[in-house]
Amino acid sequence: MKAAPFEHVACQTTAQALALLNPDEDLAGAVLPCSGTQSLGPMLNLRLAQPARLVDVSRIEALRGFALQAGALHIGAAITHARIEDGELPDVTGGLLRSVAGGIAYRAVRNRGTVGGSLANADPAGDWVSVMVLLDAQVVIQGPRGERTMAAPAFLAGAYTTALQAGELLTGVRVPRFGAGARWAYRKMCRKPGELADAIAAIWLDPARGVARAVLGAPDAMPHAVAGEAAVQALRSPAAVAQVLAGLGITDPVNVQWHQAMVRRAWLDIDRIPS
Secondary structure, eight states: OOOOOOEEEEOSSHHHHHHHHSOSSOOSSOEEEESSOTTHHHHHHTTSOOOSEEEEOTTOGGGSOEEEETTEEEEETTOBHHHHHTTOSOOTTTTHHHHHHHTSSOHHHHHHOBHHHHHHHTOTTOHHHHHHHHHTOEEEEEETTEEEEEEHHHHEEETTEESOOTTOEEEEEEEEOOOTTOEEEEEEEOSSTTSOOSEEEEEEEEGGGTEEEEEEESSSSSOEEEESHHHHHHTTSHHHHHHHHHHTTOOOHHHHHHHHHHHHHHHHHHHHSOO
16 A cells, blocks of 8 residues: 655755644644654554654754753754664764664664654664663654753653644754662563564663663563662562553563563673673
């Protein structure tokens, strides 16, 4: 099947994109931003999405850049997974960002797929969704009323649902710089390489920053963050993992076992790193 007819506009500036996302004319259909279209493209072809206009932000230089800020790295929304994988950006997370980027789908997808597009799509099985919840990253949003920021767990309101309001555009994300001696682990289970994950476990221990966080990712709803040294250490017990999953409505024995296995492997990775 082919996509229904739509208008495609390749924007050169954020201001142009926002103007097109807030049109003066009446359009018989939705107006959607797009970048790599690795998720939106199949939806268009299946006619699960039938917008009147696509506002392409992939060529906006302001969204393709990055900047080191006070204690954080700002990643433009249109930066591709491949650029992170290839080390074009300074990895303030001690290798976490680059490792995760290299494990997303296939290289052809990583060449086009973007960080902002992944977060805006809000697929619970998406890698950046779990990573940004783990890091409690700040999502940067621009709209008709100016710029605002939100913590990733609040921005990701549910499966395929975000806090973006009509006419707003996700322009970037701010990732915290890890402290000296920080340890991390990221494990995911896929039925075959390149597929979306069926279970994700991620751990971040950062004594210098006073941070201990873990995430159970790829449930039916949004990834679940566990914060605090005692709570995170408790996840060494499979029973504790099962209890957390039960609170999320996940009781299927196979699904529980998948997550328990990923958490166990994540802890093995953590314990191999000198503290």
